[in-house]
Amino acid sequence: EDQVTQSPEALRLQEGESSSLNCSYTVSGLRGLFWYRQDPGKGPEFLFTLYSAGEEKEKERLKATLTKKESFLHITAPKPEDSATYLCAARRIAGGKLIFGQGTELSVKP
Amino acid sequence: EAQVTQNPRYLITVTGKKLTVTCSQNMNHEYMSWYRQDPGLGLRQIYYSMNVEVTDKGDVPEGYKVSRKEKRNFPLILESPSPNQTSLYFCASGQREVEQFFGPGTRLTVL
Numbered sequence: 065e066d067q068v069t070q071s072p073e074a075l076r077l078q079e080g081e082s083s084s085l086n087c088s089y090t091v092s093g094l095r096g097l098f099w100y101r102q103d104p105g106k107g108p109e110f111l112f113t114l115y116s117a118g119e120e121k122e123k124e125r126l127k128a129t130l131t132k133k134e135s136f137l138h139i140t141a142p143k144p145e146d147s148a149t150y151l152c153a154a155r156r157i158a159g160g161k162l163i164f165g166q167g168t169e170l171s172v173k174p
Numbered sequence: 175e176a177q178v179t180q181n182p183r184y185l186i187t188v189t190g191k192k193l194t195v196t197c198s199q200n201m202n203h204e205y206m207s208w209y210r211q212d213p214g215l216g217l218r219q220i221y222y223s224m225n226v227e228v229t230d231k232g233d234v235p236e237g238y239k240v241s242r243k244e245k246r247n248f249p250l251i252l253e254s255p256s257p258n259q260t261s262l263y264f265c266a267s268g269q270r271e272v273e274q275f276f277g278p279g280t281r282l283t284v285l
Contacts, residue, residue: 098271107264107276151217151235153273159207160224160271161232162207164217 066091068154070165077142077172087136087152097135099128100151102167108151111137136148142172176201178277180265186283187255195250195267203275205268206248207232210261211279217264218219223248224271233237255284 069088077083079171087109089097096115100108112121114130121128127138137150178199187193199206207222209232219232223242236260239251248267252259260283268274 098272100273100276105279107266107279108273109276110268110272110274112270140223153217155271160205160222160230161231162219162222162273166214166216 066154066156066161066163068152068165070150070152071164072168074169075138075171077139077170079143079172079174080141082138082140082142083151084139085150085152086135087135087137087165089135089152089154090133091156091163093157095155095157097130097139097170098155098162099126099135100153100155102149102151103155104149110166111150139170142170146170146174147172176275178265178267178275180263180277180280182280183278184281186285189256190254193252193255193282195252195263195265195282197248197250197277198246199265199275200246201246201269201275202245203267203269204245205271205273206242207273208238208248209233209264209266210259212261217274220250220263233259233276255282257284260284270280273277 099111102108112128149167153166189203204225221240223229263280265277266273
């Protein structure tokens with residue numbers, strides 16, 4: 065069964081304390097791995113798409129990487145405004161279903 | 175401004191009363207989809223559409239219908255809502271099967 069698992073469920077960091085969020089996936093024939101940010105009461109905001117193992121993408125303090133079994137979202141020197149829930153999702157080659165993980169709730173304290 | 179709009183934003187209804195949640199995008203995207211978000215279950219895909227007149231089931235399509243007669247609109251129809259459809263609903267659109275833009279959400283309560 066296709067599955068996407070994120071860890072940890074919650075992460076508390078001090079401002080400037082770098083860390084990584086993990087997304088493990090078991091999806092046969094990965095078509096794409098996606099990262100989103102979601103603020104409370106709002107729709108998810110698209111961050112990155114990764115298509116093949118070894119691919120990396122960056123945006124400001126965020127960097128996403130992909131292996132054959134996992135994806136990581138690295139946050140460098142986070143700021144309080146980076147506090148949000150980060151969602152990972154995977155899409156199979158066969159069919160357009162998108163499977164989301166449960167998310168990691170990130171809190172960055174000043 | 176590029177955006178996905180949903181209406182209504184909040185809705186309280188009763189079991190069995192047919193309702194439609196509208197979704198519209200102004201970016202000429204071919205791909206659109208619907209999700210529901212529930213505590214502990216996360217985001218789950220209901221239906222998606224690759225283009226006009228092309229729709230397919232996601233993971234939780236039971237109790238829902240969709241139509242895609244125009245590129246910009248993708249309404250979600252609940253023919254006979256039940257309490258287990260109480261949820262937060264999101265519409266999304268994008269190019270090449272990438273959900274690039276999500277709407278603001280519709281919070282539905284079925285009594």
